[in-house]
Amino acid sequence: xxxxxPKRKRGKTDVGRDGKILVAVDFGTTFSGVAWVxxxxxxxxxxxIQWPNAISxxxxxxxxxxxxxxxxxxxxxxxxxxxISDSAPRHKWFKLSLDPTQERNLxxxxxxxxxxxxxxxxxxxxxxxxxxxxxxxxxxxxxxxxQYKVPKDTLARTxxxxxxxxxxxxxxxxxxxxxxxxxAAGMTKDEELTMITEPxxxxxxxxxxxxxxxxxxxxxxxxxxxxxxxxxxISYKVIALKPILKVKEAAPGTGALCGSTYINRLxxxxxxxxxxxxxxxxxxxxxxxxxxxxxFTKGSYQGRSTEAYTIPxxxxxxxxxxxxxxxxxxxxxxxxxxxxxxxxAEIITLVKGQVRATRPTVPQAILLVGGFGQSSYLRExxxxxxxxxxxxxxxxxxxxxxxxxxxxxxxxxxxxxxxLQLSLTSQYRWTAVVEGALMRILSQHAPLxxxxxxSERRARKHYxxxxxxxxxxxxxxxxxxxxxxxxxxxxxEVMEWFVNKGDAIKEREPKHxxxxxxxxxxRGHPQQVTMTVYFxxxxxxxxxxxxCISNVKELVKVxxxxxxxxxxxxxxxxxxxxxxxxxxxxxxEITYHxxxxxxELIHGGKNYGQVTxxxx
Numbered sequence: 001x002x003x004x005x006p007k008r009k010r011g012k013t014d015v016g017r018d019g020k021i022l023v024a025v026d027f028g029t030t031f032s033g034v035a036w037v038x039x040x041x042x043x044x045x046x047x048x049i050q051w052p053n054a055i056s057x058x059x060x061x062x063x064x065x066x067x068x069x070x071x072x073x074x075x076x077x078x079x080x081x082x083x084i085s086d087s088a089p090r091h092k093w094f095k096l097s098l099d100p101t102q103e104r105n106l107x108x109x110x111x112x113x114x115x116x117x118x119x120x121x122x123x124x125x126x127x128x129x130x131x132x133x134x135x136x137x138x139x140x141x142x143x144x145x146x147q148y149k150v151p152k153d154t155l156a157r158t159x160x161x162x163x164x165x166x167x168x169x170x171x172x173x174x175x176x177x178x179x180x181x182x183x184a185a186g187m188t189k190d191e192e193l194t195m196i197t198e199p200x201x202x203x204x205x206x207x208x209x210x211x212x213x214x215x216x217x218x219x220x221x222x223x224x225x226x227x228x229x230x231x232x233x234i235s236y237k238v239i240a241l242k243p244i245l246k247v248k249e250a251a252p253g254t255g256a257l258c259g260s261t262y263i264n265r266l267x268x269x270x271x272x273x274x275x276x277x278x279x280x281x282x283x284x285x286x287x288x289x290x291x292x293x294x295x296f297t298k299g300s301y302q303g304r305s306t307e308a309y310t311i312p313x314x315x316x317x318x319x320x321x322x323x324x325x326x327x328x329x330x331x332x333x334x335x336x337x338x339x340x341x342x343x344x345a346e347i348i349t350l351v352k353g354q355v356r357a358t359r360p361t362v363p364q365a366i367l368l369v370g371g372f373g374q375s376s377y378l379r380e381x382x383x384x385x386x387x388x389x390x391x392x393x394x395x396x397x398x399x400x401x402x403x404x405x406x407x408x409x410x411x412x413x414x415x416x417x418x419x420l421q422l423s424l425t426s427q428y429r430w431t432a433v434v435e436g437a438l439m440r441i442l443s444q445h446a447p448l449x450x451x452x453x454x455s456e457r458r459a460r461k462h463y464x465x466x467x468x469x470x471x472x473x474x475x476x477x478x479x480x481x482x483x484x485x486x487x488x489x490x491x492x493e494v495m496e497w498f499v500n501k502g503d504a505i506k507e508r509e510p511k512h513x514x515x516x517x518x519x520x521x522x523r524g525h526p527q528q529v530t531m532t533v534y535f536x537x538x539x540x541x542x543x544x545x546x547x548c549i550s551n552v553k554e555l556v557k558v559x560x561x562x563x564x565x566x567x568x569x570x571x572x573x574x575x576x577x578x579x580x581x582x583x584x585x586x587x588x589e590i591t592y593h594x595x596x597x598x599x600e601l602i603h604g605g606k607n608y609g610q611v612t613x614x615x616x
Contacts, residue, residue, distance in 0.1 A: 029229030099174030205436030251357035488576025
């Protein structure tokens with residue numbers, strides 16, 4: 001599937017004089033963030049921290065660096081983020097359903113989307129509608145904030161350009177859906193939308209924040225962006241420190257759907273098994289218990305079996321066998337270890353695989369970013385898993401410090417209940433992705449602001465075309481050959497891979513591939529020429545196949561309409577069969593970007609429109 005690149009739109013003038021307001025949106029599985037900057041003032045970057053709640057419609061509601069990615073439908077009214085009361089049902093984790101083709105590594109990851117408040121027509125709310133409604137609410141809030149931050153006359157004549165982050169593991173279909181939803185949400189009213197992958201955005205921020213004295217040319221480090229839904233990994237090698245930090249990918253990125261929301265699901269399943277038969281157990285009790293787990297328990301768990309945590313289960317009778325006393329359930333460290341372990345194990349498998357992919361170089365460090373990446377338990381588990389390699393495991397520095405909260409923890413060994421003053425993490429950047437995305441889009445408008453340059457990436461798959469070539473009986477399957485009338489020789493169709501998995505890819509540097517086709521003059525004016533781009537994931541790294549077999553999938557078709565091209569533009573030549581043929585010479589132009597690749601067919605020097613496909 002391919003999506004057409006939207007045409008550039010401008011509803012405001014004087015762009016050259018006033019620049020643009022650049023808005024980066026980190027549309028996350030559990031939380032979303034927004035940052036903005038005026039391109040004429042690149043050093044004044046702003047992260048939105050004011051969000052409306054159930055009481056306030058303005059900017060005085062909640063002060064947090066992010067807002068929950070949650071929706072509530074009550075009749076024709078839509079609640080979002082902090083505007084939804086704690087006890088109310090809501091749609092959560094709906095972002096993940098944008099990519100139903102994504103491999104399910106752990107278990108069924110299809111998010112539960114309870115339609116507690118159906119529309120008036122009683123139709124189920126689609127995933128696309130939820131994404132559009134949420135992004136619309138986010139955009140409207142951004143524009144409300146800007147009214148208070150930017151002079152009215154400046155805002156009126158300055159176009160807004162949005163940049164949206166997407167998981168690197170997503171398919172082209174999911175990226176196309178996200179793009180379409182953002183367009184429907186009004187994010188392209190002034191300028192076309194830019195998309196960037198979440199780990200690349202996070203890496204841009206993390207590299208900028210790192211102490212340069214800890215880096216040297218040749219150093220390799222692994223970045224782990226662990227969020228609510230996805231975990232993406234990329235390895236980078238430092239190739240220059242001055243005048244700016246320049247890095248390149250050291251190995252193809254990897255990732256999976258194994259973020260922190262799956263720990264929530266496992267905990268929910270644990271509660272249902274343990275308490276589901278109690279007559280007082282209902283959705284309201286479950287919601288309160290899950291809120292406490294998500295807000296406090298999950299972030300404070302340190303992996304100690306001697307400690308236990310209390311979870312509110314209001315209304316349930318005391319039950320010593322179940323660990324319920326005075327409306328609170330005691331959850332042991334052993335219970336939590338069983339809940340965390342499937343997700344932690346999946347992440348460790350990804351980390352070890354990425355470390356192996358950088359060989360023969362051993363990474364200097366593993367850098368954790370993202371909300372779940374700030375879990376001290378995750379950090380220590382990864383540290384133990386790579387301890388034999390002498391690799392440092394660090395968390396992103398110089399960040400927002402979450403407000404301290406109180407959590408009651410029971411020390412089972414000493415039978416003592418104690419209060420912990422804790423934060424979800426000490427020093428970390430919960431907004432690393434959105435700030436990195438802002439830095440990336442800003443670099444395109446204010447080159448002097450660039451402090452980090454990711455010079456090249458590594459292809460995650462093989463990409464190629466199915467072409468006709470000379471038959472070689474020593475190399476090719478004789479059963480697949482055919483007689484080519486124009487050339488008067490046996491030919492065969494094989495895959496020509498213009499990118500192999502692991503190849504170095506440079507962004508925004510067009511690559512051209514030249515081809516030709518012959519069409520019989522007797523059949524009239526050539527109407528079109530089409531080429532299909534294919535991909536192969538090659539999960540076992542066995543190499544790109546020669547033929548278009550079952551593991552080779554169609555990615556996108558690139559077509560040129562030749563019906564209006566003058567017939568004189570097509571040279572005529574005589575084939576070996578004595579018949580006249582039109583010769584059609586054309587090129588495929590390929591341009592790589594962070595979150596997508598653009599393909600264009602060129603004939604006679606004319607471009608026939610771009611099609612956009614997934615990230616290479």
